[in-house]
Amino acid sequence: EVQLVESGGGLVQPGGSLRLSCAASGFPFTNYWMTWVRQAPGKGLQGVASINPDGTKKHYVDSVKGRFTISRDNAKNSLYLQMNSLRDEDTSVYYCARRRGIRYSSGWSHSFDMWGQGTMVTVSS
Amino acid sequence: DIQMTQSPSSLSASVGDRVTITCRASQSIRNYLNWYQQKPGKAPQLLIHAASTLQSGVPSRFSGSGSGTDFTLTIGSLQPEDSATYYCQQSDDNPPDTFGGGTKVEIK
Numbered sequence: 001e002v003q004l005v006e007s008g009g010g011l012v013q014p015g016g017s018l019r020l021s022c023a024a025s026g027f028p029f030t031n032y033w034m035t036w037v038r039q040a041p042g043k044g045l046q047g048v049a050s051i052n053p054d055g056t057k058k059h060y061v062d063s064v065k066g067r068f069t070i071s072r073d074n075a076k077n078s079l080y081l082q083m084n085s086l087r088d089e090d091t092s093v094y095y096c097a098r099r100r101g102i103r104y105s106s107g108w109s110h111s112f113d114m115w116g117q118g119t120m121v122t123v124s125s
Numbered sequence: 126d127i128q129m130t131q132s133p134s135s136l137s138a139s140v141g142d143r144v145t146i147t148c149r150a151s152q153s154i155r156n157y158l159n160w161y162q163q164k165p166g167k168a169p170q171l172l173i174h175a176a177s178t179l180q181s182g183v184p185s186r187f188s189g190s191g192s193g194t195d196f197t198l199t200i201g202s203l204q205p206e207d208s209a210t211y212y213c214q215q216s217d218d219n220p221p222d223t224f225g226g227g228t229k230v231e232i233k
Contacts, residue, residue: 035221045161045169045212047221059220062126095168099220102175104156109175110216111159115168 002026002114004096009119016086016123022079022096022116029077030054033099035112036070036081038092038121046092049081050099063089086123093118127151127218131211131225139233144200146228148213153193157217160189160198163227164209172211173198200230208232 008020020036035050049070050059058070069082079096098114128151138144148158156176161169171180173189176196186201200207213225 033220037221044227045163045214045224047223050220050222061221099222104175106155107157109157110220110222111171111174111180112161112169112214113171113174113180115170118168 004098004114004116006094006096006116006119009094009121011122011124012086013125014087014123017082017084018086018121020081020083020094020096020119020121024077024079024098027098027114029072030074033101033110034070034072034079035097035099036079037095037097037112037115038090039095039118040089040092043092048094051079083121086121088123091121091123093120127154127215127223129213129215129223129225131213131228133228134226135229135231137231137233138203140203140205142203144203144207144230146198146211146213146230148191148196148198148225150194150196150215150217154215154217156192157215158189158191158196159214159216160187161212161214162207162209163212169212203230203232205232 005023036048051070067085071080095118096116097112100113101108130149158176160173163169177189210227210229216222
């Protein structure tokens with residue numbers, strides 16, 4: 001079955017750490033950029049971190065730079081998000097998403113064509 | 126960073142109505158604009174990519190148009206199952222890509 005399954009969420013105190021995992025199956029994981037997208041309660045979607053297929057390129061939204069680290073283990077078809085120095089405002093559902101690229105004459109169009117079910121991270125004392 | 130602005134933030138319409146949602150980018154993103162539908166408690170689902178290409182399996186009442194900075198998602202004939210929040214997302218800039226603030230569509 002083609003799917004993404006997140007795990008690792010939970011309740012953590014401000015300043016604490018948490019590691020999220022995303023297990024991919026049913027597709028060639030090594031062919032895709034992957035992204036973590038989060039959604040605070042009642043709010044919209046925010047791209048948090050992205051990683052290229054071989055793990056050599058990583059991009060982060062400014063608000064998590066220096067605190068979060070995205071990584072992947074292609075041998076295990078797994079994506080990770082190490083979250084340190086967590087803040088109240090990091091409280092969100094975290095989704096992993098497959099970033100599909102389609103080549104056009106003008107360049108590459110990327111979209112998130114597969115999502116996991118999400119894992120909740122709550123930062124609170 | 127490219128900012129995405131959606132309007133309206135919410136709307137209420139009747140079954141069978143034609144519904145239009147707009148998305149504006151702070152700078153040209155060519156046609157690198159995607160639309161998603163999200164229902165409560167669920168992950169988003171891709172509806173349209175590259176501004177106007179319908180994702181496989183998505184009903185044909187959904188359509189997208191636009192290029193540069195201004196884009197539109199249209200639901201040709203609103204159905205009860207279309208009650209959801211819709212998001213635009215640009216992919217012309219470096220990842221992680223940015224989303225619009227969302228438009229909540231309710232059925233009267």
